[in-house]
Amino acid sequence: MEKIQYELEIPVHASPNMLYQYISSPSNLQEWFADKVNARGKVFSFVWEGTEELADLITKKSGERIRWKWQESEGDESFFEIKIQVDPLTKDVSLIITDFAEDEDEVEEAKQLWENQIDELKHTIGA
Numbered sequence: 001m002e003k004i005q006y007e008l009e010i011p012v013h014a015s016p017n018m019l020y021q022y023i024s025s026p027s028n029l030q031e032w033f034a035d036k037v038n039a040r041g042k043v044f045s046f047v048w049e050g051t052e053e054l055a056d057l058i059t060k061k062s063g064e065r066i067r068w069k070w071q072e073s074e075g076d077e078s079f080f081e082i083k084i085q086v087d088p089l090t091k092d093v094s095l096i097i098t099d100f101a102e103d104e105d106e107v108e109e110a111k112q113l114w115e116n117q118i119d120e121l122k123h124t125i126g127a
Helices: 016-024 026-032 104-125
Strands: 004-011 036-040 043-048 051-061 065-070 080-086 093-101
Touching (some): 004 104, 016 026, 016 080, 016 093, 026 036
Antiparallel strands (some): 004 093, 036 043, 043 051, 051 065, 080 093
């Protein structure tokens, strides 16, 4: 079944360098994204409420973006990416989240989940 790609843009009042630390390092991801995060090479382990999900790091561009692919979704084109975008004129900083959902009904729920996670990140960094 074809998954549905969606994107969210969430403004964050923080420096791109600081944000990058929080989206790329396991210890910082653990502060806002998952209960526990470990990385062994390019394999990241994310734990929520005792359930472990494994994701392969696909792309990492320092200061700009990080992209993973869930190991359980090997047979499709899905991934999830957190990208830092800086407006060239206003210098406003936003996080662009790209992710996939199983169906239309799941898209809104998934977006809400990301918004809650990013709110947690903002709270963590005081943005």
